[in-house]
Amino acid sequence: xxxxxxxxxxxxxxxxxxxxxxxxxxxxxxxxxxxxxxxxxxxxxxxxxxxxxxxxxxxxxxxxxxxxxxxxxxxxxxxxxxxxxxxxxxxxxxxxxxxxxxxxxxxxxxxxxxxxxxxxxxxxxxxxxxxxxxxxxxxxxxxxxxxxxxxxxx
Amino acid sequence: xxxxxxxxxxxxxxxxxxxxxxxxxxxxxxxxxxxxxxxxxxxxxxxxxxxxxxxxxxxxxxxxxxxxxxxxxxxxxxxxxxxxxxxxxxxxxxxxxxxxxxxxxxxxxxxxxxxxxxxxxxxxxxxxxxxxxxxxxxxxxxxxxxxxxxxxxx
Amino acid sequence: xxxxxxxxxxxxxxxxxxxxxxxxxxxxxxxxxxxxxxxxxxxxxxxxxxxxxxxxxxxxxxxxxxxxxxxxxxxxxxxxxxxxxxxxxxxxxxxxxxxxxxxxxxxxxxxxxxxxxxxxxxxxxxxxxxxxxxxxxxxxxxxxxxxxxxxxxx
Amino acid sequence: xxxxxxxxxxxxxxxxxxxxxxxxxxxxxxxxxxxxxxxxxxxxxxxxxxxxxxxxxxxxxxxxxxxxxxxxxxxxxxxxxxxxxxxxxxxxxxxxxxxxxxxxxxxxxxxxxxxxxxxxxxxxxxxxxxxxxxxxxxxxxxxxxxxxxxxxxx
Numbered sequence: 001x002x003x004x005x006x007x008x009x010x011x012x013x014x015x016x017x018x019x020x021x022x023x024x025x026x027x028x029x030x031x032x033x034x035x036x037x038x039x040x041x042x043x044x045x046x047x048x049x050x051x052x053x054x055x056x057x058x059x060x061x062x063x064x065x066x067x068x069x070x071x072x073x074x075x076x077x078x079x080x081x082x083x084x085x086x087x088x089x090x091x092x093x094x095x096x097x098x099x100x101x102x103x104x105x106x107x108x109x110x111x112x113x114x115x116x117x118x119x120x121x122x123x124x125x126x127x128x129x130x131x132x133x134x135x136x137x138x139x140x141x142x143x144x145x146x147x148x149x150x151x152x153x154x
Numbered sequence: 155x156x157x158x159x160x161x162x163x164x165x166x167x168x169x170x171x172x173x174x175x176x177x178x179x180x181x182x183x184x185x186x187x188x189x190x191x192x193x194x195x196x197x198x199x200x201x202x203x204x205x206x207x208x209x210x211x212x213x214x215x216x217x218x219x220x221x222x223x224x225x226x227x228x229x230x231x232x233x234x235x236x237x238x239x240x241x242x243x244x245x246x247x248x249x250x251x252x253x254x255x256x257x258x259x260x261x262x263x264x265x266x267x268x269x270x271x272x273x274x275x276x277x278x279x280x281x282x283x284x285x286x287x288x289x290x291x292x293x294x295x296x297x298x299x300x301x302x303x304x305x306x307x308x
Numbered sequence: 309x310x311x312x313x314x315x316x317x318x319x320x321x322x323x324x325x326x327x328x329x330x331x332x333x334x335x336x337x338x339x340x341x342x343x344x345x346x347x348x349x350x351x352x353x354x355x356x357x358x359x360x361x362x363x364x365x366x367x368x369x370x371x372x373x374x375x376x377x378x379x380x381x382x383x384x385x386x387x388x389x390x391x392x393x394x395x396x397x398x399x400x401x402x403x404x405x406x407x408x409x410x411x412x413x414x415x416x417x418x419x420x421x422x423x424x425x426x427x428x429x430x431x432x433x434x435x436x437x438x439x440x441x442x443x444x445x446x447x448x449x450x451x452x453x454x455x456x457x458x459x460x461x462x
Numbered sequence: 463x464x465x466x467x468x469x470x471x472x473x474x475x476x477x478x479x480x481x482x483x484x485x486x487x488x489x490x491x492x493x494x495x496x497x498x499x500x501x502x503x504x505x506x507x508x509x510x511x512x513x514x515x516x517x518x519x520x521x522x523x524x525x526x527x528x529x530x531x532x533x534x535x536x537x538x539x540x541x542x543x544x545x546x547x548x549x550x551x552x553x554x555x556x557x558x559x560x561x562x563x564x565x566x567x568x569x570x571x572x573x574x575x576x577x578x579x580x581x582x583x584x585x586x587x588x589x590x591x592x593x594x595x596x597x598x599x600x601x602x603x604x605x606x607x608x609x610x611x612x613x614x615x616x
Binding site: 332338342346364369371372375376378379382429 | 534
Binding site: 181183 | 327331337385
């Protein structure tokens with residue numbers, strides 16, 4: 001069973017800067033943050049009961065179609081950071097995630113927004129009807145129903 | 155001597171998709187494109203006579219402060235692509251690069267825009283007066299002067 | 309205070325295969341394992357009280373001088389794995405780590421051996437006298453003393 | 463048509479150190495070299511007429527089963543390097559590549575040895591009979607025949 005992410009829920013994913021994340025400037029290389037955005041997204045979905053690898057094996061892909069990232073302050077070698085990820089209520093076929101990455105003492109380092117679509121692996125086309133496993137997690141109506149009326153899912 | 159990039163000049167940087175660029179879907183992983191945007195930028199500057207490593211050794215950094223990328227069509231294992239990069243005329247302290255990444259037969263795969271600032275490594279502050287090596291390349295007035303009046307640089 | 313890693317102690321570092329770790333074959337790209345070897349090493353040292361970033365700030369580097377890795381079975385998209393890392397008793401200036409990476413149900417996927425030296429950042433030379441922070445962790449005699457006679461370190 | 467790599471032929475693959483290749487120490491991160499070993503191998507095979515992506519589409523994989531790398535001297539930010547790759551005459555099912563990576567003025571930085579096998583994608587088993595496209599390139603007898611008797615391949 002999958003449980004939708006509550007509306008406005010920020011999933012938190014801790015990271016630590018390892019040598020391979022850094023560049024010559026001693027800070028996290030700007031592209032490294034993209035790996036953390038992905039990891040936080042995959043792990044937030046896992047929390048709902050949705051396993052990304054399983055989704056792929058069902059023939060459903062979630063490719064990124066748009067990514068915007070703003071760098072305010074660098075994370076440095078050895079620092080810990082917190083990736084906060086929130087899925088917007090789904091509208092049409094787009095799945096939009098908002099992100100904030102902070103230092104361990106709460107200073108904002110990075111903000112980002114990532115847009116994905118659900119793709120049918122075989123046809124290469126955007127899925128307009130989601131697989132039930134995914135619909136349960138992504139559909140905001142069902143999520144709201146669940147909050148109002150928890151037994152709706154049983 | 156450094157030569158400014160002509161206004162509206164698209165620098166072209168060829169790439170080939172290697173196994174390490176791909177993900178389980180058989181296409182280029184979406185974060186890999188960030189490495190190519192950086193490589194194209196560094197190589198375009200080299201064309202003007204500006205060596206990025208030398209800039210760093212002068213105490214000048216060019217951190218990315220904003221990156222936006224749109225994925226339209228994936229590059230796949232073994233394909234070749236062309237990264238086209240163009241620097242916008244500099245306004246204030248921001249250096250903005252526009253990008254297009256196409257397949258070898260010209261199909262548009264990715265568009266992107268990357269914004270950088272010049273940072274003084276020691277103080278960690280944005281440089282409001284550019285080092286002469288960089289000013290010569292980035293300052294659009296000087297570039298236009300050069301085009302109108304080639305001996306201006308001598 | 310730093311506490312030496314007990315002789316023959318296997319530090320365990322769990323990993324999960326994310327999309328960015330994989331290649332077109334749907335398995336972990338062979339170079340990705342190198343990032344996990346590094347992360348496990350850094351985290352094992354942290355357990356002893358030795359912070360790698362702090363070591364670097366003291367002017368001490370631990371570059372890899374030799375790495376050998378054997379691939380027996382691939383980790384695949386979405387799988388979890390366990391990186392097991394053990395530091396050999398230090399002999400001369402070489403620090404040797406042995407590794408095993410297993411699936412969550414204990415199947416051996418990868419074995420590896422990584423050799424590092426301590427380098428003085430300023431001179432670029434191998435340190436023949438270790439900084440005390442490092443000596444406490446790496447010196448097997450001191451570690452054995454501690455095991456035999458725990459108050460030796462006080 | 464594929465042409466075997468001549469015995470003892472060193473294929474040369476130039477690289478340039480970009481910011482994303484480096485780590486906090488200002489040198490190439492030790493795992494980055496693995497990407498260059500792969501690229502050089504793929505490009506050397508391309509020279510023989512063997513396209514790696516095509517091989518994959520034929521259901522043949524070339525997974526790395528063993529990799530050993532020795533780091534003698536680091537490549538630094540902005541430097542160019544030369545990856546030299548040579549395939550050993552094939553013995554049994556193992557394909558062994560020797561590598562040297564040098565600075566542009568010939569100083570040896572890295573040596574490595576990478577062992578691969580040919581794998582049947584569908585069965586997951588090692589191929590004991592190579593596909594003809596690959597056999598032509600890898601089989602040392604055929605290569606020697608070609609050198610002794612160039613029309614053998616026609």
